[in-house]
Amino acid sequence: MRSPPRGGAPPPHVPSGATPDDAEPKAAPAEGAAPAGDASAQLAGLTAQLDQVRTALSERTADLQRLQAEYQNYRRRVERDRITVREIAIANLLTELLPVLDDIGRAREHGELVGGFKSVAESLETVAAKMGLQQFGKEGEPFDPTIHEALMHSYAPDVTETTCVAILQPGYRIGERTIRPARVAVAEPQPGATSAKAEGAAGAPGRPARPPPPRPGTRSRTTALRRADVVAIEVVDIDWKEGRRG
Known part of the structure; x- marks a missing residue:
């Protein structure tokens, strides 16, 4: 029986009939290494999550585009209503001024549009024209x-x-x-x-037709x-x- 070497660890126990190589310890598998099946499952899971994120992004983008289109339609409708209300208000105002403009026209026909009245009348007509009348x-x-x-x-x-x-x-x-x-x-x-x-x-080409003569004792209507x-x-x-x- 051999004596253990000095200053060293005792040799491992070797059963009878075994070689010295069998006495060497085997290396343990690495702790971080994963089987090939687990890697494929993780990749499939990540792909599914990516598809879900893409679907959610598409839905949110469509919602945002729809909201933007509704807002643009709302702005155009408000602007159209504002213009319509303004036109109606101007039309109502100018409608009330039409009798005044008629009086100004009759005064101009009779030569009575003179002096300060003429200046006021022309100013009023200018303002009405600027408003689109x-x-x-x-x-x-x-x-x-x-x-x-x-x-x-x-x-x-x-x-x-x-x-x-x-x-x-x-x-x-x-x-x-x-x-x-x-x-x-x-x-x-x-x-x-x-x-x-x-x-x-x-009946007579090239000759103008004459109107029928009026009947005696009648007057033109x-x-x-x-x-x-x-x-x-x-x-x-x-x-x-x-x-x-x-």
Whole structure:
């Protein structure tokens, strides 16, 4: 039996029949090493978590975009409503000023717009124009029922369509909105004048058709209506002057 070496550890116990290599201790496996199956499971779990995060991010992004679109629509709606309210307020104000503008126009026609009254009237008209008020209605323009209001009707041989022959009261608009139609006297072509012209042109090419002669003892309806227009305008002017004197 061997004696243990001095100053050293005793040799390990070696069973009988075993070699010295069997007596050496075996190295233990590393503590941090993981099996291949555990690594695959961890990778799958991380991938699933990443997919969930991406899905949540997409949902939050869609919610944010929807909220932004709703806010933009709200801003446009508020701005549109603000503009509409402003236009209605201006239209209501200018509608109340139309009688004053009518008085200014009648005073200008009679040559009474002088002195300080003239300066005030011109300033008022300038302010109304800056606010978008536009006057329309001229003699000789075709009659349009959307912007004209016919108060008198007559026939005239010198018109080819329904025409405004007198402007009894001008119309006003703000942009595309009409706040008061122009009140006019209209004239239409003489009944049968078109057919007579067509027959005359067919019978004698190159020669203008002559209107039929008036019957004896009759008076032109156009002349009567025009005289009635003059009388109506004079009555309005007299009423206006009496109102100023009163």
